[in-house]
Amino acid sequence: MAAVGPKGTIKPYPSFNAADDVQKLRKAMKGIGTDEDAIIDVIASRTIAQRQEVKIAYKTTVGKELEDDLKSELTGHFEKVILGLLTPITMYDVEELKRAMKGAGTDEGCLIEILASRSTEAIRNINTTYKLKYGKSLEDDICSDTSFMFQRVLVSLAAGGRDQSDKVDDSLAKQDAKDLYEAGEKKWGTDEVKFLTILCSRNKKHLLKVFDEYKKIAKKDIEASIKSEMSGHLEDALLAIVKCCRSKPAYFAERLYKSMKGLGTDDSTLIRVMVSRCEIDMLEIRSEFKKMYGKSLHSFIKGDCSGDYRKVLLKLCGGED
Structure with a gap:
């Protein structure tokens, strides 16, 4: 699970009460229509650890998975980002890697982004969880989906064997x-x-x-x-x-910029970076984005996305500077 630090935009919600959140979410999904703002207010304002508590409290109180109820109420990119926020960080990476290799075509950018940017400990956790969830090793799937020297680089990164010391020879x-x-x-x-x-x-x-x-x-x-x-x-x-x-923040700032510039938006990349970095280094990413592109990340998202999807991303972005 990602450590919540001063560099993230999502902080522990001060008056957190899982039971209260469950009631808010139930009310938001009850009857005809859905109160999307209430869902955003709960899910996008809690840390990943707090969201896990809400999920347990929901299942205990309602006897159903929170994700299942949200899936029946939400659609499109809004659904994807809300469900992403409810997923523990290692599992989120695992599911994104699997998605990148599923079906026809491969999302090479996703494979590169996750395997090049995660710590050795995170990579090892990803390998264990991937095998448990899919019954196949991450390496096996990489080998069946990529080729030549690119495959060898991914396999090397996925091995999680990078030297962990600070020693410079x-x-x-x-x-x-x-x-x-x-x-x-x-x-x-x-x-x-x-x-x-x-x-x-x-x-x-x-x-x-x-x-x-x-x-x-x-x-x-x-x-x-x-x-x-x-x-x-x-x-x-x-x-x-x-x-x-x-600089990881500069790398992710570039990923976000490229996902939104030009015609059409690479929503998968945009969602993945915003979800996976909001508790880790989003403040630094925002700062690098402004430095590199002369405009705030907030203004880019505002001009590129719409509706409830945009509201969640702006909340994760955390500010206009």
Whole structure:
């Protein structure tokens, strides 16, 4: 479960009472029509831990799952975001990964986003929960749904084996930078395995040092080299690893921006980022968004979404700055 910290927009509701919330939700769904505002007021103003208490209290009082009653009352993106908020964070990631690989076509962006941005502990919890829920390992599903070097990068990230220390080995960092340069910029063709080995196994602090050393050798950022040496989903995956190392809030700000710019909205990405980060680092994401794009995240959501769906996202966004 995500820790509630000062960087999230959703804080523990001060006068929280699960039984009271159950009554509010029952009243909102009783009779003809649904009081969507009352549902938003309860679900989008509580932490994930408080929502779990509400779910238990609802089942105890009503004898039915809260999600089942909400499914019968709500539709579309509004339903999706409300149900997402009720799902424990590890299970939410698991269900999103499964959705990304279900049926025809693959949502590669979702696979990259979750596997590149989650902590090693979170990845291990995802693996355990995935196997329990679906009876197949996450790795098996990745292998049956992706291919070539992109598959190998995802499998490596999904293994949850990244070094967890804060140790920076200066001589190894210089060697890693040299190896990356020789595997890409310096040679004809690219040794993608070398990029995979270094980017998927070293700790964050060490990688930041590697990127600094790389710039000294190559006279350009590692991102620029990845863009010129790789393509497609492999390029996206390696860039995501680098970006998450440098700043996760900036990475998620970019994900949100891209989900809303241009024609049409990538609602799946927009919902997933807002739901999964609202208790973790949404304040930092908001700040990075403003810095990067000159407009507030709040104003972007307001101009891009509509109805009750928009109301929930604005609540998760938490402010206009």
